[in-house]
Amino acid sequence: MILTTRTKESIKTALAMTTAYGIALSMDWDNPYWAGFSVAFISLATVGQSFNKGAMRMLGTLIAVVVALTLIGLFPQDRWLFMVFLSAYVGFCTYMMGGARVQYFWFVCGFVSVIICLDAGPDPVNAFNTAILRAQETGLGILAYSLISVFIWPQHSGKDFYAIVSKLAATQQQLFQHSLGLMRGKADSEVLKDLKLNEIQEQARFGQLLDAAESDTYEVRELRRQWRRYQKQSIELTETMERWRESFADLQALEIQHLLPNLTVFTAELDERLAQINRMIENQAPDRQPLTVDLELNEVNVRKLSHFHRAALETTRARLQQLERLTQSQFDNICDIKGFGRAIDIVDTATPASNIFVFDPDRMLSVIRIIIIMWLAYLILIYVDSIPGGTSFVITASVLGMIIVTNPQVSVTQLIVPIAGSVAFASFIYIFVMPQLSSFLSLGPLIFAVTFIICYLYAEPQQGMSRALGLAMFVTIASISNQQTYSFISVAITSLMFPLVFLVILITSYVPVSLRPDQAFLRLLHRYFRNGEYLFSSDVDSKKQSTFIDRWRRAYYVRDLVTLPRKLGSWASHINIKVLPGTSAEKVQSIVTSLQVIDNRAQALHETHNCPQAEILIRGLSEDIKTWRKALARAFQNLSKDPVARKADVFRNKLNEIMEHMEQCIEDTLNQADEEQLTAQDSENFYALLGAYRAVSEAVIDYAYSTEDIDWVRWQEARFA
Amino acid sequence: MIDYQEYGVQQLPHEFAIGGVYMPPLLVAGFLAALLTVLTAYLLNRYRLSRYFFYPPLVSLSMMVIYTVFIGTYIVGA
Numbered sequence: 001m002i003l004t005t006r007t008k009e010s011i012k013t014a015l016a017m018t019t020a021y022g023i024a025l026s027m028d029w030d031n032p033y034w035a036g037f038s039v040a041f042i043s044l045a046t047v048g049q050s051f052n053k054g055a056m057r058m059l060g061t062l063i064a065v066v067v068a069l070t071l072i073g074l075f076p077q078d079r080w081l082f083m084v085f086l087s088a089y090v091g092f093c094t095y096m097m098g099g100a101r102v103q104y105f106w107f108v109c110g111f112v113s114v115i116i117c118l119d120a121g122p123d124p125v126n127a128f129n130t131a132i133l134r135a136q137e138t139g140l141g142i143l144a145y146s147l148i149s150v151f152i153w154p155q156h157s158g159k160d161f162y163a164i165v166s167k168l169a170a171t172q173q174q175l176f177q178h179s180l181g182l183m184r185g186k187a188d189s190e191v192l193k194d195l196k197l198n199e200i201q202e203q204a205r206f207g208q209l210l211d212a213a214e215s216d217t218y219e220v221r222e223l224r225r226q227w228r229r230y231q232k233q234s235i236e237l238t239e240t241m242e243r244w245r246e247s248f249a250d251l252q253a254l255e256i257q258h259l260l261p262n263l264t265v266f267t268a269e270l271d272e273r274l275a276q277i278n279r280m281i282e283n284q285a286p287d288r289q290p291l292t293v294d295l296e297l298n299e300v301n302v303r304k305l306s307h308f309h310r311a312a313l314e315t316t317r318a319r320l321q322q323l324e325r326l327t328q329s330q331f332d333n334i335c336d337i338k339g340f341g342r343a344i345d346i347v348d349t350a351t352p353a354s355n356i357f358v359f360d361p362d363r364m365l366s367v368i369r370i371i372i373i374m375w376l377a378y379l380i381l382i383y384v385d386s387i388p389g390g391t392s393f394v395i396t397a398s399v400l401g402m403i404i405v406t407n408p409q410v411s412v413t414q415l416i417v418p419i420a421g422s423v424a425f426a427s428f429i430y431i432f433v434m435p436q437l438s439s440f441l442s443l444g445p446l447i448f449a450v451t452f453i454i455c456y457l458y459a460e461p462q463q464g465m466s467r468a469l470g471l472a473m474f475v476t477i478a479s480i481s482n483q484q485t486y487s488f489i490s491v492a493i494t495s496l497m498f499p500l501v502f503l504v505i506l507i508t509s510y511v512p513v514s515l516r517p518d519q520a521f522l523r524l525l526h527r528y529f530r531n532g533e534y535l536f537s538s539d540v541d542s543k544k545q546s547t548f549i550d551r552w553r554r555a556y557y558v559r560d561l562v563t564l565p566r567k568l569g570s571w572a573s574h575i576n577i578k579v580l581p582g583t584s585a586e587k588v589q590s591i592v593t594s595l596q597v598i599d600n601r602a603q604a605l606h607e608t609h610n611c612p613q614a615e616i617l618i619r620g621l622s623e624d625i626k627t628w629r630k631a632l633a634r635a636f637q638n639l640s641k642d643p644v645a646r647k648a649d650v651f652r653n654k655l656n657e658i659m660e661h662m663e664q665c666i667e668d669t670l671n672q673a674d675e676e677q678l679t680a681q682d683s684e685n686f687y688a689l690l691g692a693y694r695a696v697s698e699a700v701i702d703y704a705y706s707t708e709d710i711d712w713v714r715w716q717e718a719r720f721a
Numbered sequence: 722m723i724d725y726q727e728y729g730v731q732q733l734p735h736e737f738a739i740g741g742v743y744m745p746p747l748l749v750a751g752f753l754a755a756l757l758t759v760l761t762a763y764l765l766n767r768y769r770l771s772r773y774f775f776y777p778p779l780v781s782l783s784m785m786v787i788y789t790v791f792i793g794t795y796i797v798g799a
Contacts, residue, residue, distance in 0.1 A: 492742070510778040579766065717772040720762035720781060 008153045010455035013043040015152070016145040017451040017471075018444050023140060025440060025482055033475040034134055038141025040451075040471035045461065047149050048157040048212030053104055054142040060108025061138045065131040067109075068116035072127045079382070086117050087374045090398060091367040097406045098363035107402060112138075114374075114398040118391040158217030161209040165230075166281050168202040171195060172237060173274040176323075179245050180267050183256070183316075199238060206231060226337045233330045240326060243600050244319035249698065250312035250691075258301050259313055262293065266320065269293045273327040280334045290331055295320055307666045308659055311691030315604075318688060358556040361527075362567060366405040369508040373401035376504045389497035397501045404505055408515050409574045411721075412505045418466050419498055422473035427491045430477050435486050443480065450474055509721075516721050517574040521588075522643065524568050528595060529640035531561040535602070536633040562603070565596040579719065582711025591710075594703040601699050605692035613689065614682035620669030624662045628693055631658060635700055644712040648704035655697045666690075737797075746797045747789075753797075754788035 024032030093110030120127035181187030335341035
């Protein structure tokens with residue numbers, strides 16, 4: 001009989017759970033369910049993923065042990081100071097959980113310290129034993145699962161990793177071909193949309209599997225630097241293609257083939273490079289090496305264009321040249337990885353991220369929420385007599401709170417059904433089945449069967465939360481120990497504790513700010529335009545930044561502006577469209593897309609702004625550019641007060657006015673300039689700057705149009721959640 | 722002997738037995754109040770009346786308290 005992967009994985013987790021319990025019980029350790037917890041939470045699809053998660057859990061537990069013992073040692077007789085420091089520490093861990101990497105490590109660092117502090121705090125004499133017990137049982141669970149996953153039906157990540165690399169490369173080539181079609185007006189935008197979505201998903205999967213494959217596949221680990229570089233190049237390729245596509249709108253009026261005579265040859269070369277990269281990823285030697293092709297301009301035709309059309313053309317050309325450089329470096333890197341060329345030592349030229357620390361306001365909100373949750377639960381524990389669960393109430397509120405506050409889009413009410421189902425299932429086993437058992441010979445098969453059923457039913461990665469809750473509730477309610485007792489009251493108390501925990505967490509969905517998705521969306525929109533206003537206001541010029549505060553403020557606004565479209569996108573998918581007549585998911589998505597476009601173009605503008613400009617042009621046009629910048633800042637200021645633009649036509653007229661005036665000024669300035677005063681590079685830089693200003697303005701106008709046919713009154717009026 | 726009706730209390734507090742498990746009357750009153758609050762909020766949203774409230778979450782909380790006291794005093798006898 002051939003077992004499916006789903007069955008094999010469920011058997012492995014069930015076996016590890018039974019083994020962990022068996023060892024903990026035979027050693028007569030207290031709280032053997034801690035070992036069970038460990039197995040339940042680190043079991044993932046492949047050995048590498050489980051190793052990584054297991055390592056994070058172990059390291060996090062050890063740090064939490066040290067922190068918890070320190071806090072207990074420092075404040076043995078002062079419960080308020082104890083809680084001040086504990087909640088501050090958990091707040092710090094929650095902030096770190098919002099980062100891009102090792103979120104699980106910070107989660108464990110936080111919640112394990114709460115468990116130890118609240119389990120051992122009231123009984124400081126045994127604090128050390130409790131902390132060590134927690135660490136050793138966590139280690140036991142990790143060891144049991146790791147050994148079983150390595151020796152029984154090992155699932156290495158390498159195969160999946162190579163498959164996703166191949167898929168991603170193929171998607172990127174298709175995306176390039178469709179984008180090219182779009183530029184020539186011959187592509188299906190629906191196919192393009194699907195491809196973009198696939199690319200995002202494949203890139204996320206690539207990151208996860210690379211982490212896992214580095215741990216369990218030697219060939220990947222050996223070349224991890226090159227694979228990491230490939231990941232960066234792939235992300236950069238995605239971003240550049242996106243920017244390239246965004247520039248198509250301005251090209252509609254141009255005969256691009258006449259302006260860029262060797263465009264077909266150039267794009268065919270890029271396509272061929274991407275095809276060769278795919279070929280090498282499939283372990284086949286490349287048919288040919290990349291050729292050097294320059295994307296030439298037909299100067300005669302280009303001179304006939306208006307200055308703004310010329311700027312649009314320069315922008316597209318710059319993007320294509322950037323794609324050329326990227327595909328070349330990607331080709332070299334894959335050659336190196338697959339051994340088809342000499343080993344190269346590519347120096348990463350990416351500009352290092354700003355090293356100024358800037359806080360993220362949304363992550364700070366998570367910190368405030370978790371601190372409120374912990375304090376509310378703690379005050380209830382102290383001042384309400386016989387609160388269900390006792391210290392477990394504070395622990396559960398903190399653990400669930402950390403999960404909820406770092407995923408603010410998920411409403412706590414969405415957890416009610418899975419938790420109620422898990423509690424009912426675990427209670428049934430505890431009340432009706434477990435009392436019939438005696439010795440580990442009959443308990444072991446029960447643990448195995450229950451774990452197997454839960455893992456089998458919730459095997460899909462997106463069901464991870466349900467699986468974790470099911471196993472956690474079984475482990476908690478069964479409370480398996482050598483001196484097993486059965487009490488209905490303990491089940492009733494656990495069942496009663498959850499509504500109270502939900503209530504405490506629910507309060508923080510309204511205090512300090514409402515987390516209703518449409519309200520949160522509007523709030524982030526306001527912030528987006530406030531940031532834009534600051535960055536475009538004429539007083540803020542990056543070249544004049546001198547004090548640390550100025551640099552810090554600028555770094556803060558830039559970072560916030562860059563991250564906001566992604567955050568808005570995650571809120572957009574949770575907005576309840578049914579209660580907002582006149583709004584559709586597509587309309588909301590188009591707002592998010594238009595903000596992303598503004599963002600990309602603002603970044604491009606910032607990059608072009610740093611390029612050197614010819615003195616004569618700057619002198620002649622500085623006033624116009626200043627006026628344009630001021631107009632943009634004013635538009636952002638108005639939108640920050642009311643993100644519902646309603647003035648798309650006004651913006652359009654204003655932009656046309658500025659452009660007409662500038663067209664004339666540029667003409668005059670160029671007529672006055674001698675040929676020697678203006679090099680080809682100067683002219684390229686100037687058109688890039690002009691194109692970037694126009695692109696940002698056009699993006700703001702597109703945003704204004706995208707908000708016009710939404711019924712915003714409904715969004716702004718009060719409603720029960 | 723205390724005349725409870727003189728104080729406006731219609732029934733003596735008594736526990737609820739469901740399958741042999743005794744539930745405190747306040748728990749039952751709270752549970753029913755929560756259901757009624759959800760229903761009222763749904764209806765207020767449905768007929769677009771919630772826009773007349775300044776802060777709906779606080780209204781929900783107030784309704785919950787009012788319903789609990791009402792049900793506890795006049796229906797289940799908390």
